[in-house]
Amino acid sequence: MTLSLSVRIVEEFASKKKASMPLCELADLAVSAGYEGLCMRGSQVGVHSTPAQVDAASRAVRSRGLKVTMVTGDFDIVYNNEKGPECLRHIEPYLDLAEALGSRLIRIAIKKREDIPFAIVAADAAAVRGLRLAHQCHVESLFETVAGIEWALRQIDHPNFGLIFEPANLELCGQDYGAETIKRLAPWIFNVYLQNQTIRSDGQLTLNTWCRGTVSFNLTSVGGVGGIDFEGVLMGLAAVGYDGPVTVHQSGIPGVAPAASASSASRFLNEARSKIESK
Secondary structure, eight states: OEEEEEGGGGSOSSOOSOOSSOHHHHHHHHHHTTOSEEEEOTTTOOTTSOHHHHHHHHHHHHTTTOEEEEEOOOHHHHHTOTTTTHHHHTOHHHHHHHHHHTOSEEEOOOOSGGGHHHHHHHHHHHHHTTOEEEEEOOSSSTTSSHHHHHHHHHHHOOTTEEEEEOHHHHHHTTOOOSHHHHHHHGGGEEEEEEOOEEEOTTOSEEEEETTTEEEEEEEOOTTSSSSOOHHHHHHHHHHTTOOSEEEEOOOOOTTSOHHHHHHHHHHHHHHHHHHHHHO
């Protein structure tokens, strides 16, 4: 697997437009913490950026020996709002951005069944340029439940369209995210997002889901006490031979420095991977 760090690490959970750290500094942090790539988002660079800004971002990443594992090109996608799927109607700028950053994977958004034909056309355009599109397991989308995810992917039925497997969103929706689910979704998994949470009735944060209403939870560190069974996820991925990016998708946690959060997550995941490989 390629261990990747999302630039979300220097974003707040609810405020995804502003980063607390410039890209060069963040890239240095990623290298020192043992990551091989960065997952890019609009808080650093996106389709709204000038060509000069995109070029500077590309050079900042490449000069440090990092890859851009995936690109999320605008804020509507990350906010998962009603404008998110508009990227599918105008996919070329997103393809241009990915190529400029040296990435082969682009995150997109789908909200309704009516978006599916546009996803197929966009995947065709991506395939011409050797690029791929992917949708995250995400609340308030067609990708909330395992059954819904599989249905949508079968409807799209395109080799250049796949899934960002994300256990935390599946947990919020009351879905299994273990080995059987990974096996079921394995043909489509292009990327893996890992973030941690503890579901609590009195949680500090809430998200709405279509399948079970509002869910409360607290953020916690990847590898911290409680939360997602990351070792089980990694074992499930190993069992299906997944060798793509594994991305720490943790947002900034109040009171925890980004460097500390990124480093502890990297150590935990590498130790878990070593333990699995030694079995």
